[in-house]
Amino acid sequence: MTALLELDGVTKRFGRVVIAENLSFSVGAGDTVGIVGPNGAGKTSLFGLISGDLAPGAGEIRFSGRTVTRLDAASRCRLGIGRTYQVxxxxxxxxxxxxxxxxxxxxxxxxxxASYAAAAEALERTGLGGEANVAAARLGLLQRKRLEIARAVATRPALLLLDEVAGGLTDPEVTVLVEIVRGINAEGTAVIWIEHVVRALTALVTRLICLSGGQFVGDGDPAGVLANPKVREVYLGSEVTASVVEAALEQEPSGQPGREPDPERSTS
Ligand SMILES: Nc1ncnc2c1ncn2[C@@H]1O[C@H](COP(=O)(O)OP(=O)(O)OP(=O)(O)O)[C@@H](O)[C@H]1O
Ligand SMILES: [Mg+2]
Known part of the structure; x- marks a missing residue:
């Protein structure tokens, strides 16, 4: 079966800064993938390369079996790549x-x-139905995060790219957000989620990638990746502290709802 998303030797540099170094990987329909890594690792840039906001220097990107490497962001969005923005x-x-x-x-x-139906559905899925007529400026943080996800979901994506949507939320709020994303994924949308709040990822994803200097230093089942010494080394000195990684590792395996919220508040 064709993968939903395939990157083949994708490379991108800004001057001498390596953003993506010969990256090759694929994501299947309905997959859940988390991405962690220190600040400046190239995580958001990777989303830019996938969504078409950034053009690669080399390599190929395919989506649903079609080469999209030179398609602009609007065209890729119409094909089914939806994204949120870090800001x-x-x-x-x-x-x-x-x-x-x-x-x-x-x-x-x-x-x-179709747009009205998609918009109504997106509000429903993100739990914003009650706020439909509220001005966006009046929303609190969790509601703003819901809106950012709703805007991406309204484009009816087959692949949803989430860039640090859990940052700044309390633990119970993170749990709410995870359940929203779980619901979106349950309808068949593949999710790639960049997050410094590691416990949000470990609650959902079946695969975790650690990016550093535009390269994968870990890729596999979340517990294995977080236990990987190279991944731990990359985290030291970054805003994701070792204790956050430890807390995430102590959690139950991914995909199990009904957990008590972690009393320790994650940094982000
Ligand atoms: N348009 C640009 N021009 C030049 N350099 C850029 C540009 N965008 C990003 N960079 C640089 O590319 C590197 C990777 O940035 P990126 O935003 O992808 O990192 P990140 O992993 O998302 O970090 P964070 O966790 O802080 O969000 C950084 O060194 C950044 O300064
Ligand atoms: Mg970023």
């Missing part, structure tokens, strides 16, 4: 519903009737 920029004066509708129409390329 969200919702239209502050517009309502929650209007924000999501614009995403469905402009990002997803959906026509009027």
């Amino acid at each position: 969200p920029r919702p239209f502050a004066d517009m309502t929650v519903f209007e924000n999501v509708l614009v995403a469905a129409q402009q990002g997803g390329g959906l026509r009027r009737r």
Whole structure:
């Protein structure tokens, strides 16, 4: 079966800074993949390469069996690659519903009737139905995170790229967010989730990648990757402390709902 997303020898440099060094990997339909790594590792840039916001210097990117390497971001979004941004920029004066509708129409390329359905569905899935008519500027942090995910979901993605959506949330809020993403994934959407809040990832993903200096220093089952000495070394000195990794390792295996929230608040 064809993979949903395939990167083949993707390389990107900004001057002498290596952003992606000959990266090759694939993600299947409905997969859940977490990405961790220190600041400046190239995580957000990797999303840029996948979503079309950044052009690779070399290599090929395929999505649903089609080469998209030279397609722009709007075209890739229409093909089914949806993403959130590390620094969200919702239209502050517009309502929650209007924000999501614009995403469905402009990002997803959906026509009027389909766009309204997609927008309503996105609000439902992210638990924002009650805030549909609230101005985006009035939302609290968790609601803003919901909106950022809703805007990506409204484009009807087959692959959802989440860039640090759990940052700054309390532990119970992180649990809420994980359950939202779990619900989206349960409907068949593959998820690649960049996060410094490691416990959010270990609660959901079946595969974890650790990126450093534009290269994978770990890729596999989350517990194995977090226990990998090279991964631990990369974390030292970064804002993800060893204790956060330890706390994540002490959790139950991924994909098990109903856990008590971790009393330790994660750094992000
Ligand atoms: N447009 C750009 N021009 C030049 N350098 C850039 C550009 N975008 C990112 N960089 C550099 O590329 C490197 C990787 O940045 P990136 O944002 O991908 O890291 P990250 O892993 O997402 O980090 P963080 O955890 O802080 O979000 C950094 O050194 C950054 O300064
Ligand atoms: Mg980033």
